[in-house]
Amino acid sequence: MAAGDSKAITGAQAVVSSLADCGVDVCFANPGTSEMHLVTALDSEPRIRPVLCLFEGVATGAADGYARISGKPALTLLHLGPGYLNGGANIHNARRAYAPMINLIGDHAISHADLDAPLASDIKGLAGPNSIWMDTVGSLDEAGEKAVAAFRASYGPAPGPVTLIMPADLAWTAGASRAAAIETPGSVKAPDAAISQAAKALSEAGQAAVLVSGSALNAEGLKACARLAAAGVKVFTDTFVPRQRRGTGVFAPAKLPYFAEAAIEALSGIELLVVAGTKPPVAFFAYPDTRGELTPEGVATLQVGGPEIDSGDALRRIADAIGAGQSAPGPQPVEKSADAAGQKLSPNTIGAVLAAHMPADAIVSDDGVTASLPIFLQTAGAEPHDWLSLMGGAIGQGMPAAIGAAIAAPDRKVICLTGDGAGMYTNQSLWTMARENLDIVTIVFVNHAYRILNIELSRTGAGEPGAAAKGLLNLGRPEIDWAGMASAMGVTASAVSDLAGFDEALRSAFAAHGPHLIAVNLAG
Numbered sequence: 001m002a003a004g005d006s007k008a009i010t011g012a013q014a015v016v017s018s019l020a021d022c023g024v025d026v027c028f029a030n031p032g033t034s035e036m037h038l039v040t041a042l043d044s045e046p047r048i049r050p051v052l053c054l055f056e057g058v059a060t061g062a063a064d065g066y067a068r069i070s071g072k073p074a075l076t077l078l079h080l081g082p083g084y085l086n087g088g089a090n091i092h093n094a095r096r097a098y099a100p101m102i103n104l105i106g107d108h109a110i111s112h113a114d115l116d117a118p119l120a121s122d123i124k125g126l127a128g129p130n131s132i133w134m135d136t137v138g139s140l141d142e143a144g145e146k147a148v149a150a151f152r153a154s155y156g157p158a159p160g161p162v163t164l165i166m167p168a169d170l171a172w173t174a175g176a177s178r179a180a181a182i183e184t185p186g187s188v189k190a191p192d193a194a195i196s197q198a199a200k201a202l203s204e205a206g207q208a209a210v211l212v213s214g215s216a217l218n219a220e221g222l223k224a225c226a227r228l229a230a231a232g233v234k235v236f237t238d239t240f241v242p243r244q245r246r247g248t249g250v251f252a253p254a255k256l257p258y259f260a261e262a263a264i265e266a267l268s269g270i271e272l273l274v275v276a277g278t279k280p281p282v283a284f285f286a287y288p289d290t291r292g293e294l295t296p297e298g299v300a301t302l303q304v305g306g307p308e309i310d311s312g313d314a315l316r317r318i319a320d321a322i323g324a325g326q327s328a329p330g331p332q333p334v335e336k337s338a339d340a341a342g343q344k345l346s347p348n349t350i351g352a353v354l355a356a357h358m359p360a361d362a363i364v365s366d367d368g369v370t371a372s373l374p375i376f377l378q379t380a381g382a383e384p385h386d387w388l389s390l391m392g393g394a395i396g397q398g399m400p401a402a403i404g405a406a407i408a409a410p411d412r413k414v415i416c417l418t419g420d421g422a423g424m425y426t427n428q429s430l431w432t433m434a435r436e437n438l439d440i441v442t443i444v445f446v447n448h449a450y451r452i453l454n455i456e457l458s459r460t461g462a463g464e465p466g467a468a469a470k471g472l473l474n475l476g477r478p479e480i481d482w483a484g485m486a487s488a489m490g491v492t493a494s495a496v497s498d499l500a501g502f503d504e505a506l507r508s509a510f511a512a513h514g515p516h517l518i519a520v521n522l523a524g
Helices: 011-022 033-043 056-070 080-086 088-097 110-115 123-130 140-153 168-172 192-204 219-230 260-266 311-321 347-357 369-378 398-408 429-435 451-459 467-473 482-488 499-511
Strands: 026-029 049-052 074-079 101-107 133-136 161-167 174-176 208-212 234-237 244-246 272-276 300-305 363-367 385-388 414-419 440-446 492-496 516-521
Touching: 011 033, 011 140, 011 161, 011 168, 011 174, 026 033, 026 056, 026 398, 033 074, 033 101, 033 168, 049 398, 049 429, 056 074, 056 080, 056 088, 056 101, 056 385, 056 398, 056 429, 074 080, 080 088, 080 101, 080 123, 088 101, 088 123, 088 161, 101 123, 101 140, 101 168, 110 168, 123 133, 123 161, 133 140, 140 161, 140 174, 161 168, 192 272, 192 300, 192 311, 208 219, 208 311, 219 234, 219 311, 272 311, 300 311, 347 369, 347 440, 347 499, 363 369, 363 398, 369 414, 398 414, 398 429, 398 440, 429 440, 440 482, 440 499, 482 492, 482 516, 492 499, 499 516
Parallel strands: 026 049, 026 074, 074 101, 101 161, 133 161, 208 234, 208 272, 272 300, 363 385, 363 414, 414 440, 440 516, 492 516
Antiparallel strands: 244 385
């Protein structure tokens, strides 16, 4: 049924089918009573794949990972205000990743709103801060139109999560119609004036650097980065980026260090910082006697454009304008016959083994916290792959984002790196991986602690931890049986405590299809 046909469908069907007409093809759902007609609307819309997640944070994190790989929004189905709040941390991460996402929240019926039922809440007040657009279906006639507006708004110009609230009675009532679909909005080009200004500033500066994110980090964008590097411009990425192409032969920009002091030192000596596809860098947290702004004092900053622009296109045009020619070479391939025998198990050696066995065109979903950086560095020369970082700092993204990535690219192996602390936020992901038979290898770094917080404890000047503080940072008593938990949810799992065991488990997991988990004991 196209727009303008007889109004024979419910409000729920109008919303779901209008989104399908726009190209939405997956719904990550954790529904409740208010969403039952939206659930049955999926029965009449075979173009949208419904995926059940046992926690809303898994649904929203999966939508984030799906968007980063596919470039288009998924639909999430959430139950009232509490359901949105359960998914809120990974919606925050998606907003920081500029990932398009359509959060469809079922609300109480309009006639029920004044009764102050137990699940009633201020949904707009809860969802507003993490939504780049928000609206409510206020009448049956506008159901399809509001769905299409939500789809359009998720692309920004700076993409991100949007919220559409659907009252239950409008969902179950017939008399709605689908709205006309729209084409996927195109990317925004940086203005010619901004390109000319950046090229002129780079040509006149002594030592200059660019800080990049967004499309500058896809395969074509990195070619432009390499040209700038060959012309003498330092190229940095944000500490964490939504998606980066990496591997043998792919130009590898420098990653801006996480800790503020190291980041300021990395940028020292430059006279100009050009920013494209992101914002000027700031520290994650405040620390005593440490600057929050990471650009060294006295360094000029020039903003070509933020997350709303096609940064890869902008860098190519800048490289053309300054006459940049030959590109810098990418990393050389790693040794494929890594010998794990007798080596100590550590993030560095784990990274070396992973680099040696990583399949071509894999996707890495990274929530490994303290273990991740050595592995990131070790895999620079692995087979070409895409790396998805934790963007908003809210741990528990790795496994859900891996679900979304695997559904967006079913022909590619997905590797999830997560810590035992981070993984426990969204361990329900394992059940969805098994239910959907997703080709994901999850590597859990088990150190029985929130190790990053032990590091931050001293950096913040909080003093030596006593028994109470140590208890809040320790994940022992009891220790978590990750292999047993994964097996209970249908995932093939093993636990290893030496590098040879990890090498064997990884080879086995890569050789098979479907979900696997390897619990790596780093506690010693």
